[in-house]
Amino acid sequence: MNRREALEKVSYMLGGTFVGASAFLSSGFTFADKGLFDKDQIAFLNEVGETIWPKTDSPGAKEADVGSFMSVIVKDCYTPADRKVFTDGMVTLEQRCKQETGKGFMQATPGQRTAFLTKLDQEAKDYMSKRKGDQPVHYFRMMKELTLAGFYTSEVGAVKFLKYNPAPGRYDGCTTERPW
């Protein structure tokens, strides 16, 4: 794939909102084999994920590579309409970040990212509470949900955060030990 084709592909995937979009959308067109996004877009989603679910004494979303997970799920499991909401949302998130912080999301400090996404989360919540049945889910709700799902089902999330036990061997319906 040459650069022109790649640009067209991204432009198409992002619903024609490519023009004027940020650097992460216009560089590094090395498409993953299986997913929808290139490595810079995956890195961007990993940072969004890490801000939602940061490393503490347990791993964060970036270590679980939730960006690659989103890349595959948005491509294969989302409806075309939801896929567009998500990809448009990536662009919108970047633009909003610039408005709010004066920097692109990748350039913003961890503190700026957290403050911005906290505000965006509130907006998503307000939108979702007023949403009518035929309106799409808010893009940030999608990102937050996929961050959690991608983390829990990843090896680091399942093993180091949840107590992954592939064959419990018994059922105890009244234990004092937390299973996570």
Place this chain on the structure above:
Amino acid sequence: MKDITYDAIVVGTGISGGWAAKELCEKGLKTLVLERGRDVKHIIDYEDMKAPWELEHRGRVTQEDRRISPVQSGVYNYNEVSRKFFVNDLDQPYEQVKPFEWARGYQVGGRSLLWGRQCYRRSEIDFEANAKDGHGVDWPIRYKDIAPWYDYVEPFVGISGQREGLAHLPDGIYQPPMDMNCVEKMVAERVKKGFGGSRLIINGRTANHTRQIGKRGPCQFRAKCESGCSYGGYFSTNSATLPAAAETGNMTLRPFSVVREIIYDKEKRRAKGVRIIDSETMEEHEYYAKIIFLNASTLNTTAILLNSVSDAFPNGLGNSSGQVGHNLMDMPYGMGASGTYDGFKDRYTFGNRPTGVFVPRFRNISKETERTDYVRGFTYQGGAGKGRVGWADGVGVQFKEALTESTDWSMSITAWGEHLPYYDNKVTLHKEKKDKFGMPVLVIDCAFKENEKALGKDAMNSAAEILEMGGLKNITTYDRGKIPGSCIHETGTARMGKDPKTSVLNKWNQMHEVNNLFITDGSSVCSSGCTPGPSVTYMALTARAVDYATKEMKKGNLR
């Protein structure tokens, strides 16, 4: 002729076909077992040992899955691993006059790989119901006829459960039950006391083994049965009956064999054999046998009968009654209630239990419990649990901390009810459309009616009463609006009965008009019952029918 002639042929390898194969082979009959799909070898062909992160979509259903299997992908246990045990709907079309979810698994083992595993005996009330209220035809058998055969199959199946001593829910032969958790125990206690014993919450009776049976089990409490189970922790054809059949040396298993019709010998008035299409070569073959067990699952068994036309049977084999394809039943389900409990805050559950609690029927089982707004009854399955908080506002460290907290306990119970046999709920063959094997496409026309709706409404409201009595708070009721078929308990389209004019099979599951043909899958039953576990009844009917058939063969009574 040698390699195409057998003592017996079994069509289908689901729950009932597997049992027919096992019983026939163990009685010394050289048996050809036909399966329309591919072989699925126990353990070897399962992907249950994969961790979630080893799956490309972490278990999720893709848009492509939804495109090729619009019906199957909506089945409750369809996922990235189990999807290979479901058919491609585009490849295997059927027509829905009214919405009907037809879950299908075309492979060795059939839907025994995917079943819900609950196993409840039918009671005398169930067998008497048609005669008493006049719906359908009277069952030609009663509880005493089938009870010894439940006794026979249950220990081999390996059912965990608790004996309760209830007349309307007969006890079976069980392995130790899977425990209730602390909230279920508390609720069960309060409900028993509060309703004076007239409503009960008991342990689910499930074909998940708490004790090892030969090489099978015990269950490892993973609750991923639909993946297939390399531990053999639940009963399936693949883990249990077919290995037993194979061990006799009497079984020939032939996958990729789509049975088109039963060949009828007009002179001798018997089923001579079957005509199949090899789904790999598309070649036609014939096989012959002294007796035939048709166990293709309710709707496909019906299709084969309707497609087996001859001068003697222009409307389908053994269909002089005109009942083949009629009286289709499923079960109305999905009505229930849920609530929360704010105690036991420092208690959790460990392990994933592949069953839950069960509420035996309590309507229309006596004069005192008689309803004026509907006949028959319903039961509930349910359970209590708690987990990690799943959602919170915000992002970052606080959000993460919020999601390490525990939820309160919650509990729900969901109803499974009886579907009356209505003549106009039916399946027919499409007059023009054929599938790629030249079989006419099935046309399904089935609905729930007033009785099911009234029963469902009561089931929903009664669920709330039970949970309230159990001490739960924040109780809400629901009706999932499930369409026929979605319970995956389709039955009744080649029913047993006393009178050949109004039924297809006699009390031995033997075709009235063709006495070397036996049908022991769901198509043979006269009523749906109201417990969510019809399969164990098919197993018992199958073992009973094989015993009868082989005795009759020895006596020379089968043509």
